[in-house]
Amino acid sequence: MLKVENLSISFRTDEGLITPVQDIAFEVQPGRTLGIVGESGSGKSISTKALMQLLPGNGIISSEAKILYTDKSGKTRDINRLGKKGRAIRHIRGGEIGMIFQEPMASFSPVYTIGNQMVEAIRLHRNVGRKDARRIAVEMLDKVGISNPEARVDQYPHEMSGGMRQRAMIALALSAGPALLIADEPTTALDVTIQAQVLELMRNLQRDLSMGMIFITHDLGVISHIADDVAVMYLGTIVERGPTDKVIHEPAHPYTQGLIKALPSVDRLHDRLTPIPGDIPSPNDRPTGCPFHTRCTKVIAGLCDQHQPQILQVGEDHTVRCFLHEKQQRASA
Amino acid sequence: MLRFTLERLVGMIVTMVLVSMMVFLIMEIPPGDYADRYAFRKYSGTGIAITEADIEAIRHDFGLDKPMALRYVDWIGNIVLHGDFGQAFAFETDVTKVIGDKVWLTMAILFGTLLLTYLIAIPIGIYAAVRRASFADYGLTIFSYLGLALPNFLLALILLYFVNLWFGADIGGLFSTGMSDAPWSFAKAWDLIKHLWLPAFVLAWSAVAYQIQTIRATMSDELNKLSVTAARARGVPETKLLIKYPARLAINPVVSTIGFDVNRIFSELPIVAVVLGLTELGELLLNAYLDLDMYVAGAILLMLTFVIVLMNFISDLLLAWLDPRIKLGSN
Structure with missing residues (x-):
């Protein structure tokens, strides 16, 4: 339903043009979840903002990028050709692709009730009157597990608890009936117990509404619970992509391997965690060659710091951008 | 919202009472009063010598001889009850x-x-x-x-x-x-x-x-x-x-x-x-x-300050309407 190709994103800044996302490609199938993992600054958030033409004024999507979206009526359009304004993109925003954010308090306007903002979204995308829209809003709040929705619908965001606000945020995004949901670190700001509840809720809702979903997180543990496919991002490129099982159990890229080693686990309670050495470089001075070579433990001198690795197939639907696999494949060939 | 409005209204009334007292006090601060001024205007150059008793009589006629607190109560009472702002001495008519x-x-x-x-x-x-x-x-x-x-x-x-x-x-x-x-x-x-x-x-x-x-x-x-x-x-x-x-x-x-x-x-x-x-x-x-x-x-000062206090009250109500979080403070 969504196919992204050659997506690069640049920003005009006082220090010149920086390109935090370089040539990424991914795909989302109806009813399936794509998880995008990466550290902060890896470009995962702005990639999804670009999908809805929500980049700030100084952001540029490369002209050769294709964001092909097939809508509910089966028509395919290139979102990159729609521009930032106008009816066509507004129809997609909310109505076709819904979005939820990390900070539920900041993503609701504090000066309108939950119901006011839900009714607005519903009436923008569904041809219903005010009364019906309110009924849909109450049903949606009930569906996301908010008790006493009839009363809650008239409350302001500051009158709710953090977990409840996140549920309301999900209800708000889903009330307009999107076919694809983009969730930008929706559980990061929550307590672990509430995080588990919200993940469970999102999985159930996705199944019930048979939506496609893009789930962004920096937490591989969360990904393994919710995603069917994973794309691992590092410094604006996708270094590894494949089915979740494969990527978690047979990680091909040294970065993915590092992320998994850095993950706390109850089985390895007394082992020390192994962090990836070094910090993520700034996008303004991106290393030449493979972006990860400055922190990679398996770096091949003279190769990784000179040349960009190409995308290689390492399994069914499993691809990686790493010279290690090129060598192996050449050796076995 | 009703509770918030009532609280602000009470606050406004208290402010107005204090302001009216201050206005009255400011009116009293300049040395002398209109009785002196009146006597000076009426008799200077006429050759008639006036005594302290004459001025006192004028002061009594204008009601300026009463204690300050009493005059304040009279003044504000007439304004609130009758809309009467008192006498404009220099114009010899009502304020x-x-x-x-x-x-x-x-x-x-x-x-x-x-x-x-x-x-x-x-x-x-x-x-x-x-x-x-x-x-x-x-x-x-x-x-x-x-x-x-x-x-x-x-x-x-x-x-x-x-x-x-x-x-x-x-x-x-x-x-x-x-x-x-x-x-x-x-x-x-x-x-x-x-x-x-x-x-x-x-x-x-x-x-x-x-x-x-x-x-x-x-x-x-x-x-x-x-x-x-x-x-x-x-x-x-x-x-x-x-x-x-x-x-x-x-x-x-x-x-x-x-x-x-x-x-x-x-x-x-x-x-x-x-x-x-x-x-x-x-x-x-x-x-x-x-x-x-x-x-x-006094009448002018009172009106100007009243307008300022009233506009502050309106501004409070508007703020609470614009941003419902403000009403939280009143609980």
């Missing part, structure tokens, strides 16, 4: 008659200025924030600094010259010749509006410049809020989005300073009034003080 129309004209200038200020400043400030770093934005910023730097009596003189040049004479003052003494009618009100825009513009000038910068700053902050992106991600059309989400919060500092604006207009009005030949209360207030005509001064 109400002396002040009369001047109150309404001052209020017309005040509200005309406020309306003009917000009608110009709010849309322009929002526009400058949305088109940030464009030529229009920089142009408006330059205009704002000019506005802040130019004293408004000078602006009044410049405008007076050009308006006279373009529209002919008869622009100063608040009415055309012959209209000022005519009874109130639709034609007279229209005549007032035709004259009002000039003083309103002059008085609004610096506030407009200041408020444009305020709104531009708060609107720029609000535009970067995640809630605005979130609303855009729901497909809300851009114009509706700007008004409903960021603009509503961006005008907050403007609404909360309505009282300051009223205060500033009252302070700047007398000078502008002199330049433009307006009828208003400032000059009367000054003369009342020079004449020790205390009840005239």
Whole structure:
């Protein structure tokens, strides 16, 4: 339903043009979840903002990028050709692709009730009157597990608890009936117990509404619970992509391997965690060659710091951008 | 909201009582009273020697011999119960008659200025924030600094010259010749509006410049809020989005300073009034003080402060309506 190709994103800044996302490609199938993992600054958030033409004024999507979206009526359009304004993109925003954010308090306007903002979204995308829209809003709040929705619908965001606000945020995004949901670190700001509840809720809702979903997180543990496919991002490129099982159990890229080693686990309670050495470089001075070579433990001198690795197939639907696999494949060939 | 309104209303009434006491005290501070002044005016140069007892008799006639607390109670009681502001000694009539129309004209200038200020400043400030770093934005910023730097009596003189040049004479003052003494009618009100825009513009000038910068700053902050992106991600059309989400919060500092604006207009009005030949209360207030005509001064001060307190009350209610989180504080 969504196919992204050659997506690069640049920003005009006082220090010149920086390109935090370089040539990424991914795909989302109806009813399936794509998880995008990466550290902060890896470009995962702005990639999804670009999908809805929500980049700030100084952001540029490369002209050769294709964001092909097939809508509910089966028509395919290139979102990159729609521009930032106008009816066509507004129809997609909310109505076709819904979005939820990390900070539920900041993503609701504090000066309108939950119901006011839900009714607005519903009436923008569904041809219903005010009364019906309110009924849909109450049903949606009930569906996301908010008790006493009839009363809650008239409350302001500051009158709710953090977990409840996140549920309301999900209800708000889903009330307009999107076919694809983009969730930008929706559980990061929550307590672990509430995080588990919200993940469970999102999985159930996705199944019930048979939506496609893009789930962004920096937490591989969360990904393994919710995603069917994973794309691992590092410094604006996708270094590894494949089915979740494969990527978690047979990680091909040294970065993915590092992320998994850095993950706390109850089985390895007394082992020390192994962090990836070094910090993520700034996008303004991106290393030449493979972006990860400055922190990679398996770096091949003279190769990784000179040349960009190409995308290689390492399994069914499993691809990686790493010279290690090129060598192996050449050796076995 | 009802509880909040009632609380603010009680607060306003308490403030008004304290303010009225202060006004009365200020009236009492200048040495001497109107009895001295009256005796001096009436008998100086006539050769009649007057004694302390004569002055005391005059003081008794005017009711100025009673203790201060009692006179305060009489004064405020008559105002509240009968709308009677006392006697204007120098004019030998009631204060109400002396002040009369001047109150309404001052209020017309005040509200005309406020309306003009917000009608110009709010849309322009929002526009400058949305088109940030464009030529229009920089142009408006330059205009704002000019506005802040130019004293408004000078602006009044410049405008007076050009308006006279373009529209002919008869622009100063608040009415055309012959209209000022005519009874109130639709034609007279229209005549007032035709004259009002000039003083309103002059008085609004610096506030407009200041408020444009305020709104531009708060609107720029609000535009970067995640809630605005979130609303855009729901497909809300851009114009509706700007008004409903960021603009509503961006005008907050403007609404909360309505009282300051009223205060500033009252302070700047007398000078502008002199330049433009307006009828208003400032000059009367000054003369009342020079004449020790205390009840005239008191009535004017009381009305001006009342308007400021009232506008603060309105500003509180507007703020609570604009941002429901404010009402949290009242619990």
